[in-house]
Amino acid sequence: MKKVWKQNGFLAIAAVLLLAAILPLFAGEYALHIAVLVLLYAYLSTAWNILGGYGGQHSLGHSLFLGIGAYTSTFLFTKAGLTPWLGMWIGAVLAGLVGWFVGYLCFRYGLKGPYFALVTIAIAEAMVSLTNNLNAIGGAMGLEVKWEGNEPLLMQFESKAGYYYIILGMTIMAIWLVHWLSRQRFGYQLVAVRENEDAAEALGVDTLRTKIQASVLSAILTALGGTFFAQYFTYINPRNVFGEGPSIQILLFSIVGGLGTVWGPAVGALVLVPIAELARGWLGGSFAGAHLLLYGAVMVLVMLFMPKGIIGLYESLRQRLNRNRPAPEEERRSA
Amino acid sequence: MSMLTVSNLSRYFGGLAAVVDLSFTMEEGEILGLIGPNGAGKTTVFNMLSGFIVPTSGEIVYQGRRLNGLKPHQICNLGLTRTFQVVQPFPDMTVLENTMIGAYVRHRNTADARRKALATLERVGLREKANTLGRDLTLLELKRLEIGKALASEPHLLLLDEVAAGLKDTEIEDILTLVRQLNQEGMTLLIVEHLMKVIMNLSHRIIVLDFGKMIAEGTPQEISHNPAVLEAYLGQEE
Amino acid sequence: MIFSYELLAQALVTGLLIGGVFALISVGLSMIWGVMKIINFAHGEFLMIAMYIAYFLTAKGGWDPYLTILVTAPTLFLVGALIFQSTIRPILKDPSMNQIMLTLGLSLILQNLALVFFKADVLTSSTAYTRMNLMLGPVVVRGSQLIAFAGSALTAVFLYWFLQKTEAGRAIRATAQNRDAAALVGVDVRSTYLLAFGIGSATLGIAASLMIPFYYTSPTVGLFFGLIAYVVVVMGGLGNFIGALAAGLIIGLTESVGAAMLPGSLSRVLTYGLFVVVLLFRPQGIFGGKRQ
Numbered sequence: 089m090k091k092v093w094k095q096n097g098f099l100a101i102a103a104v105l106l107l108a109a110i111l112p113l114f115a116g117e118y119a120l121h122i123a124v125l126v127l128l129y130a131y132l133s134t135a136w137n138i139l140g141g142y143g144g145q146h147s148l149g150h151s152l153f154l155g156i157g158a159y160t161s162t163f164l165f166t167k168a169g170l171t172p173w174l175g176m177w178i179g180a181v182l183a184g185l186v187g188w189f190v191g192y193l194c195f196r197y198g199l200k201g202p203y204f205a206l207v208t209i210a211i212a213e214a215m216v217s218l219t220n221n222l223n224a225i226g227g228a229m230g231l232e233v234k235w236e237g238n239e240p241l242l243m244q245f246e247s248k249a250g251y252y253y254i255i256l257g258m259t260i261m262a263i264w265l266v267h268w269l270s271r272q273r274f275g276y277q278l279v280a281v282r283e284n285e286d287a288a289e290a291l292g293v294d295t296l297r298t299k300i301q302a303s304v305l306s307a308i309l310t311a312l313g314g315t316f317f318a319q320y321f322t323y324i325n326p327r328n329v330f331g332e333g334p335s336i337q338i339l340l341f342s343i344v345g346g347l348g349t350v351w352g353p354a355v356g357a358l359v360l361v362p363i364a365e366l367a368r369g370w371l372g373g374s375f376a377g378a379h380l381l382l383y384g385a386v387m388v389l390v391m392l393f394m395p396k397g398i399i400g401l402y403e404s405l406r407q408r409l410n411r412n413r414p415a416p417e418e419e420r421r422s423a
Numbered sequence: 424m425s426m427l428t429v430s431n432l433s434r435y436f437g438g439l440a441a442v443v444d445l446s447f448t449m450e451e452g453e454i455l456g457l458i459g460p461n462g463a464g465k466t467t468v469f470n471m472l473s474g475f476i477v478p479t480s481g482e483i484v485y486q487g488r489r490l491n492g493l494k495p496h497q498i499c500n501l502g503l504t505r506t507f508q509v510v511q512p513f514p515d516m517t518v519l520e521n522t523m524i525g526a527y528v529r530h531r532n533t534a535d536a537r538r539k540a541l542a543t544l545e546r547v548g549l550r551e552k553a554n555t556l557g558r559d560l561t562l563l564e565l566k567r568l569e570i571g572k573a574l575a576s577e578p579h580l581l582l583l584d585e586v587a588a589g590l591k592d593t594e595i596e597d598i599l600t601l602v603r604q605l606n607q608e609g610m611t612l613l614i615v616e617h618l619m620k621v622i623m624n625l626s627h628r629i630i631v632l633d634f635g636k637m638i639a640e641g642t643p644q645e646i647s648h649n650p651a652v653l654e655a656y657l658g659q660e661e
Numbered sequence: 662m663i664f665s666y667e668l669l670a671q672a673l674v675t676g677l678l679i680g681g682v683f684a685l686i687s688v689g690l691s692m693i694w695g696v697m698k699i700i701n702f703a704h705g706e707f708l709m710i711a712m713y714i715a716y717f718l719t720a721k722g723g724w725d726p727y728l729t730i731l732v733t734a735p736t737l738f739l740v741g742a743l744i745f746q747s748t749i750r751p752i753l754k755d756p757s758m759n760q761i762m763l764t765l766g767l768s769l770i771l772q773n774l775a776l777v778f779f780k781a782d783v784l785t786s787s788t789a790y791t792r793m794n795l796m797l798g799p800v801v802v803r804g805s806q807l808i809a810f811a812g813s814a815l816t817a818v819f820l821y822w823f824l825q826k827t828e829a830g831r832a833i834r835a836t837a838q839n840r841d842a843a844a845l846v847g848v849d850v851r852s853t854y855l856l857a858f859g860i861g862s863a864t865l866g867i868a869a870s871l872m873i874p875f876y877y878t879s880p881t882v883g884l885f886f887g888l889i890a891y892v893v894v895v896m897g898g899l900g901n902f903i904g905a906l907a908a909g910l911i912i913g914l915t916e917s918v919g920a921a922m923l924p925g926s927l928s929r930v931l932t933y934g935l936f937v938v939v940l941l942f943r944p945q946g947i948f949g950g951k952r953q
Contacts, residue, residue: 207937210936210937210940211937214930221924384768385766388763391755391759391766
């Protein structure tokens with residue numbers, strides 16, 4: 089990219105961040121709610137994208153990690169009064185272990201594509217059944233995050249602004265992390281594994297370890313989001329954290345926005361979540377699944393007409409315009 | 424001590440013998456050619472040397488290190504890199520990024536890897552295509568990239584698998600020149616090739632395989648007059 | 662954990678009968694995925710559509726449930742063919758991930774359309790067959806389940822005969838093995854894919870009609886059966902119908918015995934756990950499939 093464009097890029101991001109920072113000053117509670125949802129799903133999808141988009145291992149059961157995070161922190165809070173600020177890290181470690189275990193099993197035995205997808209679905213569904221039967225953690229009734237009033241130290245806020253800033257911070261951190269990783273050895277190697285596993289292996293990439301690392305990282309980040317999920321919605325049950333709904337939504341935004349890109353998941357969430365929420369608001373009680381219907385239709389259309397997502401579409405248009413551009417003297421890849 | 428010592432290497436697929444009791448050595452700085460009719464077992468040998476297939480029996484020792492059972496990435500890290508007969512680029516990565524994967528073997532830092540990759544692209548004549556995606560290259564460019572990726576990993580022993588296949592005469596000349604240069608700079612090479620003129624011109628020594636067994640070993644001169652070799656390629660001589 | 666021999670015997674019988682139905686649901690998928698390499702994650706939702714049709718015909722229309730096959734099978738064939746032509750055929754050559762995602766989207770659409778039209782209600786129809794029971798000692802054999810089992814076996818046999826002995830069936834097998842070669846010998850590859858997908862979907866119509874006397878329908882009924890179908894197909898080996906039959910029985914037994922022995926819905930965990938184990942250690946299926 090030319091230097092001017094890059095500077096503009098930085099300015100643009102800075103402007104957006106500034107706007108994001110002061111949003112609560114002029115946005116109402118409902119607008120903030122939508123903002124929180126956009127950010128939450130941008131965050132979760134960004135975490136999924138590490139394994140799914142960059143790594144090319146499409147997990148259809150990522151709700152596993154969301155649920156581990158949500159249940160761990162909520163359980164510890166409910167039973168031991170432990171603040172979710174600490175509980176979330178315990179959940180993250182747990183999820184990391186599970187992510188390592190699942191990753192090791194699957195990748196050690198060479199599961200790919202639909203087989204890997206099926207395993208992830210089966211594991212997540214098994215978790216739904218399991219938690220349904222564990223009365224110690226609420227069984228089918230789930231767990232409620234008891235309202236203690238406006239307690240920032242317990243990750244509970246009177247107004248949405250508190251939640252907003254937390255998820256804003258998490259999302260910024262996650263996106264920056266992906267951006268940074270994509271320019272490190274790990275990031276390049278991960279993509280190489282996705283693109284051609286044998287070739288990567290032949291060029292010194294420990295493909296098994298790389299995939300597992302992606303799985304662990306993705307799991308940890310997702311679980312942290314799970315705690316936020318629990319705190320924000322204040323109610324979790326087996327279906328709404330381990331079920332296929334969250335799994336599909338998490339990956340949907342990456343697909344629509346652009347797999348394996350830094351901004352793809354965020355773009356996808358930004359475009360889809362507000363529309364879906366508005367639809368849900370309009371049709372409201374008369375139609376509970378309005379937003380899922382919309383998501384389903386979007387998935388079908390995207391796969392048919394723009395499988396590389398919004399960013400992919402943008403990139404291919406850009407390539408077409410730049411077809412005859414010579415290689416630069418000093419190649420410096422920017423965001 | 425030889426750079427590479429292969430002793431009694433065998434590989435069976437069920438009842439089928441792909442490679443039988445193969446033994447040879449390689450010294451540093453030489454170009455060893457591996458030839459034989461189709462199905463002679465050449466690719467299987469490559470796959471065993473580079474860790475993609477586990478030998479049924481026998482030993483592979485590289486610079487004093489036993490390679491049996493090591494995974495391909497470990498072998499590459501030890502300094503033995505292979506190319507693939509059917510080119511294996513990373514389609515959605517640029518030529519530069521493709522090569523950086525090789526460079527990352529010796530350089531952890533991205534800036535260093537990029538620098539090394541650019542220098543390598545210069546070597547193999549792909550500098551102009553640095554920003555082109557792997558999927559958009561011509562066959563010759565893909566072949567160059569295949570070599571470039573391997574080169575960037577700074578191997579001591581480079582295994583080239585049918586690097587000239589599918590290329591026009593002029594293109595083959597280019598590749599030959601490159602390979603000769605590499606060898607002059609000290610690179611040890613094991614080459615599998617079908618084109619006789621290529622292998623005869625390049626190799627210091629040649630090994631001939633037929634039905635998985637070594638039937639001849641010697642200089643290009645010796646090999647081209649060896650009746651067993653002629654028979655293997657051409658059938659029964661009158 | 663309650664244990665009694667009567668309970669176990671009952672669970673075994675029910676498991677076998679249900680297993681037959683699992684097999685039927687899966688045989689279509691075995692053909693579509695195993696033979697044609699098409700991944701359809703909306704397989705369960707196709708079944709759901711058929712079950713709603715069968716339900717309304719029997720509960721509101723007073724039809725004999727088994728006669729509804731005359732409607733459900735052709736309707737599902739058409740539905741399958743339509744969906745295949747419009748959404749799946751264009752992306753057949755794309756990476757499998759795209760097919761998975763698209764059909765996942767389809768399943769969301771179908772599930773939620775059902776939600777709109779029929780609400781989340783669980784609908785059961787009561788027919789003459791519902792109360793028809795046999796007694797084998799202490800074990801109750803539900804007539805409707807026995808008929809379903811027989812119907813499943815018949816359909817599986819018919820499908821097998823179709824693939825082996827008819828021209829269309831041979832065309833399907835040829836295309837599955839090598840589409841270019843098949844095209845060269847004059848097989849209309851496009852029609853073949855369409856036919857295979859339609860037939861695979863039609864088997865779900867038959868399965869639904871057989872199930873409606875003893876099973877409910879709801880918008881989410883496809884979730885479970887869809888996943889079961891994949892479990893059975895993988896376990897039986899892709900494209901292996903006999904394997905699907907055997908695997909169906911195994912899973913039916915696992916579910917049934919598990920439900921009897923384990924508290925709550927832990928039997929599911931057992932089933933999915935078994936699935937994961939098979940996927941890891943023997944993805945070609947217990948009986949080996951035609952292709953991996």
